Amino acid sequence: MHIKMVNPYRSGNMKRSNDNARLIMTTIMGVVFGFFVGASFPSVSLTKINFPSRLVSSLDVAFSDSGRSARGKSLEDVGSQKVPKIYVPTNPRGAEMLPPGIVVAETDLYLRRLWGNPSEDLPKKPKYLVTFTVGFDQKDNINAALKKFSDNFQIMLFHYDGRTSEWDQFEWSKRAIHVSAPKQTKWWYAKRFLHPDVVAAYDYIFIWDEDLGVEHFNAEKYIELVKKHGLEISQPGLEPNNGLTWEMTKRRGDREVHKETEEKPGWCSDPRLPPCAAFVEIMAPVFSREAWRCVWHMVQNDLVHGWGLDFALRRCVDPAHEKIGVVDSQWIVHKVIPSLGNQGKAENGKAPWEGVRERCKREWAQFQNRLASADRAYLAQTGKN
Secondary structure (H helix, E strand, O other): OOOOOOOHHHHHHHHHHHHHHHHHHHHHHHHHHHHHHHHOOOOOOHHHOOOOHHHHHHHHHHHHHHHHHHHOOOHHHOOOOOOOOOOOOOOOOOOOOOOHHHOOOOOOOOOOOOOOOHHHOOOOOOOEEEEEEEOHHHHHHHHHHHOOOOOOEEEEEEEOOOOOHHHHHOHHHHHOEEEEOOOOOHHHHHHHHOOOOOOOOOOEEEEEOOOEEOOOOOHHHHHHHHHHOOOOEEEEEEOOOOOOOOOOOEOOOOOOEEOEOOOOOOOOOOOOOOOOEOOOOOOOOEEEHHHHHHHHHHOOOOOOOOOOHHHHHHHHOOOHHHHEEEEEEEEEEEOOOOOOHHHOOOEOOEOHHHHHHHHHHHHHHHHHHHHHHHHHHHHHHHOOO
16 A cells, blocks of 8 residues: 655645636636627616616615716705805895805796606797686687787686686697686786796787787787887777777877877877877787886786776886887777676676776776875985975
């Protein structure tokens, strides 16, 4: 019998050397093999792999943190004890504690989707806003009117009779904004829903009654003429009929636009003041964005009929006798339908419309008194009286 004695330490060293060599070779071959395998397949998006929900949440956090690090930290990352105080006095009131870059002071009435990329919501942004204060009984007249406005106009209907869903029979109604409050006037709506910061996206704002005939009116051509003649506040000319009150708003057939007129003797203290100039009525006014920002502040919360406002519109543009006018070549007819007047209440033996008319006259006097008082207070404060 032959017995071979082996040194265990020497044998172990040799084995470890061989194992290490094999490990190194295996690693190198694995890297090379992995490179060629990876190059032979298209790139794989993690978003297309069905990971367990817990892992997906972790990945979301990781990617979010990675993106944040790449862009730089926000104040939310530094901890409550280290957040520097922000105060920017030039920000809008109430937003002084925000960094200016996040402040959005104005908005719009664009209708947006509930899905997709927000930047792709609006293939076309309306440039103008048209509003009507309506009752459903005037649906045919409003339908005819809105056919005169292209898709450059955002449509907004104020419903004083509460009937909104019935308008969906018209295709344009599906892209319109509907606001409903019972027995309210267009100036009540305008004060509350047409704040200048809400309608800042629109170059011109139409605030119209529901009883207007528009057979001879085209909104796009109207805008062209308003721009051409530099009108900040305007209205279409009115075809003479029983609804005509002022000479200034009467249509003239020999011109595109007029800005002054001759009234009855004694009606105008100055040929450049209302109602001989710087004057349009409140039934169908059109305001530029800048003019409406001023006019909105002059509309009173409680004087809902707007009577007297037409004589004061000149306060909002300068020179008023050049920037307020009537567009003659795009004209309308006032049908004088007392639909909103019938929303009043019969009292003391008077018909509903009579009570409404009395309030209109009372509001006119109150508005004049408030404006005169404001003028006196300003002149006294500035020492200009």
